[in-house]
């Protein structure tokens with residue numbers, strides 16, 4: 073590429089960081105065709121010199137554009153434009169911006185690398201597997217087959233196995249939800265519950281509003297169902313009500329999706345006043361809210377708060393939870409608590425999806441509940457997760473670069489860490505960390521649009537304290553080596 077094909081003008085007095093300006097300008101030139109696929113970009117050192125900025129800014133910009141699918145780096149040959157513009161017919165159902173899809177896809181490709189044997193992997197969403205009640209499940213399965221024989225292996229009612237539905241009704245009543253048996257629908261985990269709600273309430277082209285960042289699985293479902301997803305910024309109390317209020321009139325969303333307890337990925341707990349505001353706002357606008365409470369029972373500090381559905385007099389809230397995170401992710405049992413306005417549609421969509429959730433597994437989970445295995449498991453998780461959280465905070469303090477930010481979660485599995493904006497991105501740190509046999513989830517995965525370039529989600533819950541310490545030490549070392557390598561000292565980073 074000749075030097076002149078890339079034209080960049082940076083505004084040094086702008087509030088937008090220089091590397092962000094650089095990203096925007098390169099992206100615009102790729103999208104407009106001014107930089108066609110195959111163009112070679114100048115080496116980072118040369119472009120930094122030409123623009124009079126630090127090399128780390130250029131490295132960061134290239135790295136984000138690579139993660140977004142605009143560029144690719146070929147070892148020893150340089151950095152090239154790869155993206156082809158992808159046009160959809162004007163009347164095609166709306167799709168998320170291609171840049172976001174490609175960005176997510178390429179981050180996902182990177183994340184696959186984490187599944188290497190011997191890696192200390194903080195990237196997963198799993199609870200600690202050493203506590204899975206495997207023997208109890210084995211006994212329960214045998215007992216169910218002895219007791220119910222073929223009935224346990226027949227088609228089950230689409231709404232679920234009646235004794236399990238009753239147990240769920242009693243369980244959610246105990247946390248303040250007014251619930252009748254007809255409001256309980258058993259699902260294949262919370263993931264299917266979310267999908268059923270989207271299928272029932274939204275059509276292609278409709279808008280779903282959620283926090284930014286949010287649960288990756290909801291972004292996937294929205295894309296698969298061709299639903300627009302709009303991310304609302306969060307603060308320490310969760311989704312921002314002012315921002316939500318401001319867009320509801322414009323976007324007319326058909327659903328608001330939130331995780332009030334120990335949000336994935338940030339770990340935030342929505343306090344009582346925010347819960348009330350959210351329910352009031354949704355009721356005022358008549359927009360249904362899906363609350364996903366899969367981390368609710370992973371509380372190891374602070375008071376228990378009521379779910380949104382317990383605060384809802386107008387029937388706008390749909391509640392989902394599951395026995396996956398708290399008992400066994402591989403036994404795919406979850407539930408939805410809806411209400412008259414939704415029950416019938418949901419069970420029709422459920423039946424169309426898979427006829428019914430495994431009756432054998434529903435019976436086994438029911439038996440585990442009857443035997444008090446869940447209560448025992450929750451207690452064990454609570455004690456151990458608190459201990460692991462302490463280890464994670466201490467290790468973050470010890471090893472992560474100065475200027476990194478995180479807060480102490482009161483529950484859940486995750487620590488959300490924001491690395492210094494001026495240093496290596498999370499994607500770059502991920503690659504360097506992997507060379508040291510440690511992995512985490514790259515923050516950008518959890519955004520419906522741009523964002524999270526310097527954030528990492530670390531599942532501290534699945535590792536013992538010694539592994540947390542070792543893993544965080546390796547991530548810190550990887551970041552430092554990278555920052556030094558690309559001129560961090562010169563860029564004013566504290567190493």
Ligand SMILES: Cc1ncc(COP(=O)(O)O)c(C=O)c1O
Pocket residue numbers: 197260261262263264287289331336364366394395396397401405406
């Ligand atoms: C917020 C959230 N909802 C739903 C799920 C999916 O849960 P399940 O295994 O019950 O389908 C996950 C799993 O990571 C999650 O983090």
